[in-house]
């Protein structure tokens with residue numbers, strides 16, 4: 001018997017792809033989806049912050065389109081940066097036109113200076129994230145966007161982070177694109193997501209729910225609390241009490257530090273490695289006002305420290321069905337240390353003030369809904385401990401019959417598409433083992 005722990009996209013995809021191999025899937029919550037969920041409050045639907053689909057793998061795109069054959073709608077991305085009281089298009093580095101001339105000048109000169117820097121085109125290196133930004137994009141772009149934005153998001157000095165994860169997230173422009181962007185000349189789309197797909201109704205939760213007809217019914221309200229890896233036994237707690245499950249292989253999609261803490265017979269050295277893993281949490285503040293079309297954009301980045309949030313988005317621009325007519329909904333994301341969560345009322349107040357300051361909300365706007373969700377594990381920190389710790393932990397767990405997959409199982413910074421792909425890959429490996 002294979003036990004799958006967690007019914008987020010990685011766990012659901014594992015179950016979907018096991019095809020004929022016996023398994024059970026157990027989930028702590030009373031619904032599937034994990035981070036890829038939506039909820040309805042006072043007639044407004046929100047994701048656990050906006051979750052937009054973009055694909056780099058044709059097989060996963062095809063699978064999602066089979067699961068949701070008619071529901072997905074394509075949108076041309078309208079994402080902007082708000083700084084110096086000006087909207088500029090994302091990504092910042094190729095769209096500085098419209099900013100104050102001295103800012104554009106600093107960004108251009110800084111970028112041009114990187115062209116004669118020998119570290120600029122290094123493929124693999126052990127530079128810090130901060131050094132990578134300076135070497136690749138230059139001092140002006142660092143000062144006016146990359147450093148303040150990322151410090152707000154990651155909540156640590158950027159020289160504590162490595163640069164080995166940035167290549168697919170941060171587009172590296174060539175000089176022509178940077179100059180064109182400073183002059184307002186547009187001749188191509190940039191970034192990993194120039195367009196995206198989103199369900200026409202129901203929010204992103206329709207994606208995990210679409211796996212349900214093809215898998216065994218998940219056991220909800222089943223929290224993994226303990227594993228004896230030697231005896232291959234796992235204990236789950238529910239509102240009905242505790243129960244023990246025996247397994248041959250266990251696929252865990254829960255956060256790696258939580259998994260290690262629950263394995264009672266792992267050596268102390270493994271626990272120490274797991275306790276060195278760091279992450280940031282995100283307060284997801286969801287708001288709604290009784291005024292329509294408060295923005296024509298999909299989402300906005302806020303690099304400046306005077307705004308408490310690093311990003312805000314407008315769900316009803318992904319799908320008008322996300323709220324009643326005549327209204328608008330929006331979310332903001334505020335990072336925080338996992339141990340330092342602010343009270344909801346204060347977060348709502350700070351979010352509202354910042355949105356007014358940015359001109360997104362007006363003083364007269366009445367909040368018709370306000371709610372906060374805390375994403376305890378949001379962004380894994382790629383610091384100097386992570387690489388070795390994750391490698392050793394995953395190898396030790398594999399030796400003990402446990403495959404740890406998914407965004408937090410592999411302790412990485414990946415997307416919904418990747419979670420689905422990882423489920424597919426681990427299922428393929430397990431099917432081969434069973435067949436052998």
Ligand SMILES: Cc1cc2nc3c(=O)[nH]c(=O)nc-3n(C[C@H](O)[C@H](O)[C@H](O)COP(=O)(O)OP(=O)(O)OC[C@H]3O[C@@H](n4cnc5c(N)ncnc54)[C@H](O)[C@@H]3O)c2cc1C
Pocket residue numbers: 005006007008009010011026027028029032033034035036048049050051052053054222223224225253254255258282333375377378379405406407408409414415416417419
């Ligand atoms: C702020 C933010 C915005 C994002 N936006 C996007 C986006 O726009 N596009 C995109 O593609 N991706 C986005 N992502 C990434 C995306 O959410 C994840 O890659 C994906 O949902 C991860 O799925 P998963 O199954 O690996 O993990 P999870 O969704 O975390 O699933 C793990 C499951 O395990 C369960 N669980 C945890 N502990 C236990 C336990 N002890 N016992 C039993 N069950 C347990 C959880 O309840 C959960 O259901 C975003 C992530 C964040 C943080």
